[in-house]
Amino acid sequence: MRVLGVDPGLTRCGLGVVDGLPSRRLSMVAVGVATSDALWDVDQRLLSIERQIEEWLEEHAPDAVAVERVFAQQNLRTVMGTAQVAGIAMVAAARRRIPVALHTPSEVKAAVTGNGRADKAQVQTMVQRLLRLEELPRPADAADALALAVCHLWRPAGALGAPQRAPGSLTAAQRAWATAEQAARRRG
Numbered sequence: 001m002r003v004l005g006v007d008p009g010l011t012r013c014g015l016g017v018v019d020g021l022p023s024r025r026l027s028m029v030a031v032g033v034a035t036s037d038a039l040w041d042v043d044q045r046l047l048s049i050e051r052q053i054e055e056w057l058e059e060h061a062p063d064a065v066a067v068e069r070v071f072a073q074q075n076l077r078t079v080m081g082t083a084q085v086a087g088i089a090m091v092a093a094a095r096r097r098i099p100v101a102l103h104t105p106s107e108v109k110a111a112v113t114g115n116g117r118a119d120k121a122q123v124q125t126m127v128q129r130l131l132r133l134e135e136l137p138r139p140a141d142a143a144d145a146l147a148l149a150v151c152h153l154w155r156p157a158g159a160l161g162a163p164q165r166a167p168g169s170l171t172a173a174q175r176a177w178a179t180a181e182q183a184a185r186r187r188g
Contacts, residue, residue: 005148010081014141
């Protein structure tokens with residue numbers, strides 16, 4: 001299973017693609033950040049981030065998208081931008097009929113480090129170990145995106161319960177079509 005993790009942010013949106021292999025082994029496919037210029041109007045910033053997320057979805061053809069669940073912060077402006085980017089990521093995935101799951105920061109930390117209160121350095125170190133990377137994934141947004149993907153591979157339902165679509169919501173033909181479409185994107 002291939003998962004795109006999205007750590008939403010308006011200036012830097014972390015993106016990480018991880019393949020889940022047999023025996024809970026993991027393999028990093030790609031990591032990076034989608035960016036927007038803080039001097040631009042918010043609509044243009046959202047459009048820029050959306051285009052970059054679309055490119056990642058097209059290039060990596062994930063089976064699922066794991067997005068960090070936005071939580072209340074004291075800085076309302078920051079939480080608004082984060083929530084808007086999370087929504088864009090979910091819509092982009094839904095357009096392609098890719099299931100989306102939301103994971104809380106503490107759930108991600110617990111899945112990756114065993115401690116729901118782990119700090120960023122601990123998360124980066126464990127992501128490096130789990131994915132057998134030579135260096136710590138940087139920036140922190142990119143490491144968080146990889147951690148989201150790992151969390152989803154190990155806890156697929158997400159913190160909010162069931163996935164967006166019930167398992168039987170697609171017909172057998174729709175499932176076969178979606179599988180063929182994803183396989184073609186990976187080859188292509």
